[in-house]
Amino acid sequence: MSLPDGGAAGLRGTLAAGHFAVTAEVEPPRDCDPEAIGRSAALLRDWVDAVNITDNQGSRVRMSSLAASLLALRAGLEPVMQLSCRDRNRLALQSDLLGAGALGVPNVLMLTGDHPRFGDHPEGKPVFDLDGVQLVWAARTLRDDGALMSGGKIATPPAWSIGTVENPFAPPAGFRARRLAKKVAAGADFAQTQFVFDIEAFERWMAGLRELGVTEHCAVIAGVGPIRSLRALEFMRSGVPGVVIPGHVERRLRAVPADRVADTGIDLCVETIQRLTAIPGVAGVHVMAFGQERRVPEILQRAGVGPATRTKAASTTPEGGNHHDR
Amino acid sequence: MTSTAQPGSPWPRPSRPRLPARAAYALHTLLAANAVYRRLASYLERRPTLYRWFTAGERAGKEALFGCRMCGQCALPATAYTCPMTCPKQLRNGPCGGVSPAGRCEVYPEMSCVWVTAFDRAERTGHSGDLDLLQRPLDNREWGRSSWVNYWQGRDENLWTGATGDNPHPSLSPVSGPAQW
Ligand code: SF4
Numbered sequence: 402m403s404l405p406d407g408g409a410a411g412l413r414g415t416l417a418a419g420h421f422a423v424t425a426e427v428e429p430p431r432d433c434d435p436e437a438i439g440r441s442a443a444l445l446r447d448w449v450d451a452v453n454i455t456d457n458q459g460s461r462v463r464m465s466s467l468a469a470s471l472l473a474l475r476a477g478l479e480p481v482m483q484l485s486c487r488d489r490n491r492l493a494l495q496s497d498l499l500g501a502g503a504l505g506v507p508n509v510l511m512l513t514g515d516h517p518r519f520g521d522h523p524e525g526k527p528v529f530d531l532d533g534v535q536l537v538w539a540a541r542t543l544r545d546d547g548a549l550m551s552g553g554k555i556a557t558p559p560a561w562s563i564g565t566v567e568n569p570f571a572p573p574a575g576f577r578a579r580r581l582a583k584k585v586a587a588g589a590d591f592a593q594t595q596f597v598f599d600i601e602a603f604e605r606w607m608a609g610l611r612e613l614g615v616t617e618h619c620a621v622i623a624g625v626g627p628i629r630s631l632r633a634l635e636f637m638r639s640g641v642p643g644v645v646i647p648g649h650v651e652r653r654l655r656a657v658p659a660d661r662v663a664d665t666g667i668d669l670c671v672e673t674i675q676r677l678t679a680i681p682g683v684a685g686v687h688v689m690a691f692g693q694e695r696r697v698p699e700i701l702q703r704a705g706v707g708p709a710t711r712t713k714a715a716s717t718t719p720e721g722g723n724h725h726d727r
Numbered sequence: 728m729t730s731t732a733q734p735g736s737p738w739p740r741p742s743r744p745r746l747p748a749r750a751a752y753a754l755h756t757l758l759a760a761n762a763v764y765r766r767l768a769s770y771l772e773r774r775p776t777l778y779r780w781f782t783a784g785e786r787a788g789k790e791a792l793f794g795c796r797m798c799g800q801c802a803l804p805a806t807a808y809t810c811p812m813t814c815p816k817q818l819r820n821g822p823c824g825g826v827s828p829a830g831r832c833e834v835y836p837e838m839s840c841v842w843v844t845a846f847d848r849a850e851r852t853g854h855s856g857d858l859d860l861l862q863r864p865l866d867n868r869e870w871g872r873s874s875w876v877n878y879w880q881g882r883d884e885n886l887w888t889g890a891t892g893d894n895p896h897p898s899l900s901p902v903s904g905p906a907q908w
Contacts, residue, residue, distance in 0.1 A: 486816075491864065513823045516815055516834045518738075527738065527816065534820035535864045542899040550864065552900045568824030573846040579859055580821045586890030586897065587861060595824055618895065642825030642833040 411479050411507055412451040413562050415685075415708075416591065416620045421678055422685030423707035424481060424593070424622060425697055427452040429469035431462065438469055441694065442476035447709050448698045451479040451508060453593070453687070457488060459641075460520020467497050470506045481564055482506045485514030490530035491539065491550055498540055502559025510564035510593070511536040515642060534587050537565050541588025563588055568595040569606035570645040578609030581619070591620040593687040596637070599647045600676050607682050616682035623677045626689040627700065628654060628666040633692075663693070667700060674704035741838040742794025742813035748848040751792075751808035760879050768879035782873040799869030799877060805857045805887055807848035814841045819862035822846075860887040861897060 415422045425445055430437035438454075445452060454473060456466040463469075470480035482501050484494060501509055513533035517525045531539065539550050540563050547558040567581040581592055597603045603623065610616050628634050628646075634654055637644045650669060657665050670688075677683050686706065690697050701707040744751070758764070771778045782797075789795030793803060793810045802811050802819055811819045815834040822842035825833030830843040849855045863886055869877065877883060885901040 513816060513818060515825065516738075518834055529816045529818070530867070531864050532816070532818040532820050533823070534861065538861065538899045539864075541896055545896070546898070548900065550899065566824065568826075570828075571822065571824055571826040572828065572830040572840070572843050573822070573826075575850070576821060576842075576846050576858060583820060583859060583861060583890070586895065588896050642827075643823075645828055 410450075412481065412591075413507065415450045420711060421706050422451075422620070422622060423449045423701060424451050424453060424685065424687045425449045425694075426455060426687070426689040426691075427469075427473070427478075427694075428455050428458060428691075429464035429466065431464075433464070435472065438472040438478070439476040442473060442478035444694060445697060446476075446478050448701050448707050449688075450685075450708060451481050453481045453483055453510060456483040456485045456512065456514070457520075458483075458515075460487065460515050460517045460522070460525075462521060467500055467504075467506075470501065471504050474505065479508070480506055481508040481510050482561075483510045483512055484536070485512040486529050486531050486533060486536055487514030487517060487527055490528055494531065494536060495539065495543065495549055498543055498559060498561075499555075501561060502544075502557075507561055508564055508591075509540060509561045510566070511540060511589075512566055519640075519642070533565065534583050537563060537584050537589050538587035545588070562590045564591045564593065565589040566593050566595070568643045569597075569603055570595060570599060571643050574602075574605075578606055578613055578615065581610060581621075582613045582615050585615050585619040589619055591622060591684070593622045594624045596624045596626055596644050596689065597673060597677065598650050599645055600673065602645075603677075604680060607680055611682050616684075620684035621682055622685040622687045623683055624687045624689060625670055625673050625677070626691070627663070627670040627693055627696065629663050629691075629693055630666075631655065631659075631662060633666075667693075667696060667703075670700050671703045674700070674706060678704075678706065738815045738834065739796060739813045739817060740794075740815070740835055741832050741841045741844075742810055743839060743844060744793050744809050744848070746792045746808065748807045748852045748854075751803070752852065752854075755804055758875065758878075760881070764879040765881075768876040771873070771876055772880075778873065778876070781876070782871070785873050785875055797871050797874070798865060799872035799874050800865055800883060800886055801874035801878060802862060802886065805860055805862070806845045807852060807854055807857065809841050809845035809848060811841060811845070811862075817865075818842070819865070821858060860889055862887045863899065863901075 427441045454466045454469045466482050470482040473480040511533055517527050542548050544559050547555050565584045569577050638646050654662055674686050688697055771781050786797055794813045796812045798812045822840050826840045830839055832838050832840045888897045
């Protein structure tokens with residue numbers, strides 16, 4: 402079931418071919434361990450098209466996403482380098498983007514970022530020189546027009562694809578599809594979403610995107626993840642900004658004995674992925690399995706998505722199993 | 728549990744506009760750029776003391792009405808008169824993903840997100856399309872300057888742009904930008 406070099410096509414190729422893409426989240430280590438990313442790579446390589454290398458996620462200090470992206474490349478795992486506006490002004494953002502281009506990082510993903518107030522250095526200065534839309538815009542201009550924000554031309558432009566994020570569930574509901582449309586107008590090639598637990602709300606948002614023509618220009622990758630415990634449920638609801646967990650999900654997790662919660666969380670995640678594959682315009686899933694990375698292959702196998710299942714499907718049926726409408 | 732940042736904290740705090748959106752749009756027609764205002768603006772820029780007084784007046788008025796922080800490049804006409812610089816992340820292109828289900832700010836959960844307020848005001852006054860405009864990055868050298876003078880001088884023309892036209896991706900740096908000042 403293993404693919405050579407973590408999938409010949411990579412995320413961009415997978416999306417271009419119209420296959421259902423799978424990405425996962427990898428947090429860089431909180432130290433200088435050069436092997437940490439390699440361990441994630443060994444686990445995920447065959448199962449995902451690419452991994453997000455997070456950028457001081459949750460406003461907590463970690464190894465830089467650029468360094469960790471390079472380690473991922475070396476370990477044969479395709480990185481999506483996250484870059485947040487929280488910690489860098491426009492000079493630093495552009496220099497990291499240039500660095501990513503030179504090092505062959507194939508994808509970058511632009512974020513506004515959580516406020517430092519919630520992190521391990523709440524006394525730090527929030528930068529927010531640009532917002533997430535402006536950072537996407539600057540990246541696209543850098544790549545396609547070969548120009549810095551100053552207007553200065555660069556001789557060797559980068560080749561990465563540009564990602565962004567959106568939260569379909571946060572108010573104002575009437576603006577969330579339009580907000581992603583803005584990011585696509587600014588230049589986003591793909592977008593990952595906040596955790597999807599409320600499929601009906603997500604479908605409404607997707608309908609809005611299709612109406613605006615956003616899904617024709619931007620691959621929408623839905624965020625999913627298993628809830629490990631009731632404590633994790635509580636944390637996601639109150640500790641992670643922007644996550645909405647509907648009542649029926651909570652009831653299902655609370656209905657089982659404590660030692661069954663994790664498995665129920667996995668079941669829920671698998672079912673969510675399966676329902677998402679049927680929604681027109683959903684180009685893939687992004688799995689965020691904090692503390693449960695080991696179970697990502699199991700989730701993907703049961704849901705029947707990702708490179709490993711794709712090769713299997715391709716060897717049995719000529720069409721492949723996950724063709725979908727983008 | 729971290730306590731909520733108090734007034735006097737260095738982070739901007741969401742501000743609820745005290746002037747109804749309709750009144751603000753009406754006020755804008757009074758201040759709309761014209762030849763007289765343009766001449767007044769260039770006159771003010773030649774008189775530093777007068778400019779300071781004028782700017783102080785602008786600050787007092789707009790601070791009271793909108794929580795203005797004097798970024799010098801006013802976004803109010805495109806945000807249903809809700810100041811985006813009072814967002815703790817100073818986002819000029821719409822809300823972040825951290826808005827609570829009740830529409831509260833991620834950083835100050837006791838306050839409404841300024842973009843939820845802006846969206847509400849824009850919808851109710853028929854200006855919702857303004858929020859789709861792409862807002863260019865701020866020129867940080869303009870903090871503390873008079874946004875009215877800048878506006879009358881025509882320097883705001885490229886603050887935002889639409890995503891319409893043949894080019895699906897509008898240019899970040901406007902080709903025909905305002906004269907350097
Ligand atoms: S000048 Fe800047 S800070 Fe003042 S109201 Fe306008 S946008 Fe807000």
